[in-house]
Amino acid sequence: MLALRFGVADLANTRFAVSPLDHLLTGAAQHGVHTCLGLRRDRWWREIRRHVPQRAAPFLDLVNASPAGLPNFMGADLDGVRRRLTDELDAVRRRLTDELDAVLAVPQQTFEHDLAMYGTATQLPVALARLRDDGARGLRRITDGAWALFHSCLAPHWPEISRRLEADIADRARTAARAGVGAMLDSLHPNAHWRDEGVLECTLGDPSGDFALGGCGLELRPNYFVQNGIGLLLAEGRPSLLVHPLATRGGASAKPAPASADGLAAVLGPARARALRAIEAAPCSTTELARLLGISPPSASAHAAALRAAGLITTRRDGKQVRHALSEVGHDLLLDNPEAAARTGAELKSIGRPA
Structure with missing residues (x-):
């Protein structure tokens, strides 16, 4: 400090x-x-x-x-x-x-x-x-x-x-x-x-x-x-x-909203909101997404499929794996939730990306 x-x-x-x-x-x-x-x-x-x-x-x-x-x-x-x-x-x-x-x-x-x-x-x-x-x-x-x-x-x-x-x-x-x-x-x-x-x-x-x-x-x-x-x-x-x-929408004196007040989670559900923010941090494979979120690969795959169906991410094949990245719509949705995205980014950093 x-x-x-x-x-x-x-x-x-x-x-x-x-x-x-x-x-x-x-x-x-x-x-x-x-x-x-x-x-x-x-x-x-x-x-x-x-x-x-x-x-x-x-x-x-x-x-x-x-x-x-x-x-x-x-x-x-x-x-x-x-x-x-x-x-x-x-x-x-x-x-x-x-x-x-x-x-x-x-x-x-x-x-x-x-x-x-x-x-x-x-x-x-x-x-x-x-x-x-x-x-x-x-x-x-x-x-x-x-x-x-x-x-x-x-x-x-x-x-x-x-x-x-x-x-x-x-x-x-x-x-x-x-x-x-x-x-x-x-x-x-x-x-x-x-x-x-x-x-x-x-x-x-x-x-x-x-x-x-x-x-x-x-x-x-x-x-x-x-x-x-x-x-x-x-x-x-x-x-x-x-x-x-720039100040958040609450004005210059606004304080960060409590972690529970997450509009994105209210729309997508907490698990898929976390998945979207994990993909925002860096494009990743399904296996990497599972490790970041601490869930099984089938569960990560299901979250990715739901986000892709909603147009929030794109998925492309990279060799034997697929890689997920934010779409324009996903970027815009996270843009409206900057504080929550920043908190999640800090959490992901503490978890660490797989080698």
Whole structure:
């Protein structure tokens, strides 16, 4: 757990930002490398993947180069467009051109320092090694790739995504006005918990420790593609960044529904709801599905047949086995049950996939 310590100035300097670059970074990420993504990203990627331009390859390679995440300079601060927290919690509306210019303007020393976190030359993934060898001038290939991906694939969706982001910010602004900034921060995600002594506790897996924001505040970036967690980029001398999902339908202050309040299970039955979510976690054979659910293969086969008959999964032969995967209808159904899907994903992770 990371504890972010707020002073009075940090609360005054906390604000929202709408970032097209953040959405390119999360939209281009693979689930095997980045764990906070959700079904919205999957659905978008299925729709656009055939239209991804070749120019985007350097950007895609960098985004997925390492499970350690992205170099910090990809979240470069835009000093020229800072805006402090107002009574209405105004948001900074960033332009992608400004964000990419900020990446290109990263000093060489900062560039080298950020790449050093990935280890020695022999340990660097290919995309990072090439960027290190090219130096900061190699960032031009990355930003050109990001622009090509946005223009071809994200721009048609951006007006609707922006509308959803603005609505989320407005909802959270009302929470801040009604109950205070601390209550608003506490409502960001179950992995972010506000303590009255001015500490925001963030659960992010292994990282732990205390970090004082030092009067620079926190920039909150709602992200349409992030559904299963939060992301944090700590910074000295400038605002730290926290990426969070949009609020659930209950509003910004809504808490996760109890496990028993599962609309999907009410429709499909608990066993088939679990089976659908297991298949969502990764396409699997009938035998693998049985092991994930702790049931017999005939029972798993029966569940798969029922889900297939309902149009929620597809089944194809793979050698001597069959493999089950979500259909478009199945994706959409799970999209309407994000919290339950996230809980099940955690449960499946604890069970573990068969070797």
